[in-house]
Amino acid sequence: GESVGLHLPTLSVQEGDNSIINCAYSNSASDYFIWYKQESGKGPQFIIDIRSNMDKRQGQRVTVLLNKTVKHLSLQIAATQPGDSAVYFCAENEGNTPLVFGKGTRLSVIA
Amino acid sequence: EPEVTQTPSHQVTQMGQEVILRCVPISNHLYFYWYRQILGQKVEFLVSFYNNEISEKSEIFDDQFSVERPDGSNFTLKIRSTKLEDSAMYFCASSESGGNQPQHFGDGTRLSIL
Numbered sequence: 269g270e271s272v273g274l275h276l277p278t279l280s281v282q283e284g285d286n287s288i289i290n291c292a293y294s295n296s297a298s299d300y301f302i303w304y305k306q307e308s309g310k311g312p313q314f315i316i317d318i319r320s321n322m323d324k325r326q327g328q329r330v331t332v333l334l335n336k337t338v339k340h341l342s343l344q345i346a347a348t349q350p351g352d353s354a355v356y357f358c359a360e361n362e363g364n365t366p367l368v369f370g371k372g373t374r375l376s377v378i379a
Numbered sequence: 380e381p382e383v384t385q386t387p388s389h390q391v392t393q394m395g396q397e398v399i400l401r402c403v404p405i406s407n408h409l410y411f412y413w414y415r416q417i418l419g420q421k422v423e424f425l426v427s428f429y430n431n432e433i434s435e436k437s438e439i440f441d442d443q444f445s446v447e448r449p450d451g452s453n454f455t456l457k458i459r460s461t462k463l464e465d466s467a468m469y470f471c472a473s474s475e476s477g478g479n480q481p482q483h484f485g486d487g488t489r490l491s492i493l
Contacts, residue, residue: 300479311383311470311484312422319479357422364477366412366424366435 280376287345289373291358296339298360302367303332303343306355315343315356345375353377381405383485385471391491392461400456400488402471411454412472412482413446415439422470428454429477458490466492 281287293301299320304312318325318332318341325332331344341358355372384403392398404411413425426436428446445457454473458465468489472482 302481304484309486311385311472311486314481314483317479317481359422361478364434366427366437367482368424369422371421 277371278374278376280378281348283350283377283379284347287343287348287352287375289343289345289356289358289375291341291343291370293339293341293358293360295360295362295368296336297362299362301332301334301341301358301360303330303341304357304359304369305352306357306372308354312357348375348377350377350379383471383473383483385469385485385488387488388486389489389491391493394463394492395460398458398461398490400458400469400471400490402454402456402485403452404454404471404473405483406452408473408475408483410434410474410477410480410482411446411448412474413456414470414472414484415467416470416487417467425456425469427477434477461490461492463492466490 302317303315305315306312316327316330316332318334323334329346333342353376355374357369357372359367359369361367386401411428414422416422424437426440426446427434443459447455468487470484470487472484474480474482
């Protein structure tokens with residue numbers, strides 16, 4: 269079936285560097301994409317979302333890029349901080365269908 | 380900032396017993412969801428609920444599962460006869476509307492079946 273997955277299970281970055289977390293999706297009809305951050309013992313925390321009629325959206329220190337041609341989504345975190353250490357999930361859906369989550373990437377920030 | 384709250388944070392139950400997991404969604408949200416996350420695996424959709432009825436459910440959500448909105452604030456997930464494989468984190472989420480809207484999650488209930 270259709271699924272969302274992540275290229276890398278772990279990512280280590282130096283504090284202050286930029287982080288890029290990637291996600292591939294397979295459902296070409298998906299029209300909504302969302303990134304969540306999950307810290308240990310907590311639920312997924314909404315970071316940023318993007319609709320399929322856009323290819324870039326910026327938030328505070330975060331940018332999401334959507335490439336519908338290759339069905340690729342990325343999350344960029346500027347000036348990564350120790351508090352950014354967590355597991356990051358992408359998720360997607362089509363219309364009112366349930367969100368489909370990827371497996372997650374663990375981001376470790378090295379001080 | 381409004382948040383989704385879940386109780387209890389940890390539930391330990393004997394196999395075969397019934398459990399009820401409780402959630403208070405964000406007050407102006409209309410759509411409610413339950414997800415589960417088995418340790419080390421991805422978050423999986425269980426059920427969505429809108430206008431006092433189930434709008435969609437996954438194949439995981441079999442006859443042993445039920446959801447209810449008993450009053451204007453609570454949203455519950457009941458597992459009638461728990462199995463060992465029901466052990467997981469269970470997350471409640473809510474959104475203002477369906478479709479292209481962010482779902483906001485609670486911190487989950489860790490369910491341990493013995």
